[in-house]
Amino acid sequence: MDNFTISDMFFGPAxxxxxxxxxxxxxxxxxFVSIRLLITRRKIGYLSMVVALGIFLLQYGQLVHQTLSHNTGDVQTFTALVLKVLAFVMMNIGMYQLYNVTRKRDIVVFCLSGALSVAAALTYWYAPIWLQSSEEHHALLRPLGMELYLFILIFVSFMLVNPRIGQNGKYQLMLTVYFVMHTVHMANLYLFNGSQRALDLLERTIPFAFHIVLFLFIFERVIELMQAIYISSITDGLTRLYNRKYFENRVKQYVQQRVPVAVLFSDIDNFKKLNDTKGHQMGDLALKxxxxxxxxxxxxAGICGRYGGEEIVVLITDPxxxxxxxxxxxxxxxEEETNVTVSVGYSYYSKGVTAEELIKQADEAMYQAKTxxxxxxxxx
Structure with missing residues (x-):
């Protein structure tokens, strides 16, 4: 262990x-991050990602055991290939489910991919007769069906999954890295028979890039959810304007700093009559x-919010x-673009006026416009 070098780390037995x-x-x-998301969000996509990551752990755990035990028999090689294919399939299913509702047609596609994976796995044990030549040649070609099947899965993922999810850039980068990783593996195995140290190095280090991007993909999902939660907490669900609490807090911030702002207070005229005669759907449409x-x-010029009911307010911050x-x-x-009209009141900030008084003044001016x-x- 005292003579362990960086070269040994990459090329040595350990x-x-x-x-x-x-x-x-x-x-x-x-x-760990995926499990936390699964617990808090209870979405099937996170369950699929946890399963995929669990298979990845089994895959690399099996490779560690295989290296330590020096056991590279057919069963071990087959197990490594199966775990590799299953992990890739489940990862893509999970990513698709994170951004899409799983429908019946999706379940059919998932089942079809599972059936094709089983068929590809069977080629390991039931190779065509014309491939069964020498023992060494046969051992080399046995995994070929599953290895080529992975290329097909990468191509299908680019075509079908990529257009239907968010974070396309990271997903495309993941697939590209995986494609390069698998290409290097195939070249090293079938062209050079594992004799190229440079390819050995690439084959062992490229997976780091793939799994780091995968981690960033999941972490970015956490950020997306946090942003969505924050936005929903400060905006009105119908109009997508800021809600009353957020608007009042912003007015307070500017008033406390004595910034010369103004507040507009608007109210849709005869809104109750519109709801009563044409229904709440028409009322909601007019409000939007x-x-x-x-x-x-x-x-x-500033920010706007829904103060309550049909009342829309504006904080003017542009001097x-x-x-x-x-x-x-x-x-x-x-008046020109909708089937309703509005009455608007406004008030300018002056020294000694509180945020509550400023909004109230604009409200009183609007009421005067109404009456x-x-x-x-x-x-x-």
Missing amino acids: GPVFLHSMLIVIIGMTM KVAQIVKEETED DTKAESLAERIRSRV TGKNKVVGF
Whole structure:
């Protein structure tokens, strides 16, 4: 052990054990994150990923055992190939399920891939008669069916799975790395009979790139879920505008810093009558159209939110945007582009005014617009 060198780590007898053990650690970390996601999200895609990662652990654990025991018989080689194919299939099924609802047709495709995998595995034991020449030649060609089947799976994954999932860049990188890894393995085995040290090195190190990208894929999924949870906590589900709590907090932040902001407070005219006569679906549609107009008009001027019911509010943070001009643009667009109108009130921040008072002032101005004819803009 005192003379153990970096060269021994990659090319020595203990090299495969060391490198495969490191891979097991990386896969274990990925599996831990996947299990946490499975517990919290209870989605079948995470279960499939956990199963796939479990098979990866078995695959590299079996390779470590095979190296330590110096046992490379037919059963061991076959087991390694089966685990390799199953892990790849389950990984792709899991990634597909993370971004898609599993339907009946998907189950049919999964079952078909399973049946094809079984058929490919059988070629190991039942090779065609014309391949059964010398024992050495036959032993070399036995795994060929399963090895070529992996190339087919990579191609099918590119064609069918890649367009239907998020994180396409990472997924394509994973498949590309896996393709290179398998190509190097095939070249090393069938062209050079394992005699090329450079190919040996690539065959042992490329899996690290694959499993690191796989870990990043799962970790990115965690970030996606955290972002989705945060966004849902600060936005309104119907209009996709900020909710009342978030809007009030932002107003408080600006007021506490004494930034010269303004608040618009708008209300859809005769909204209750619209709901009662044409139904809540039409009311929701009108609300979403108004919200979209407000969002478009305030994109560079500030933030907008749904304050409650049919009330939509705007915090103007751009010092060059005049509240009355913005309010009038919103009012006129709503009148022209929808089947409803809005009454809008606005108020500017002044020294000594709290956030609650600023919003209340804009609300009072809107109420004045309501009671003096509707479909108009009034300042506080």
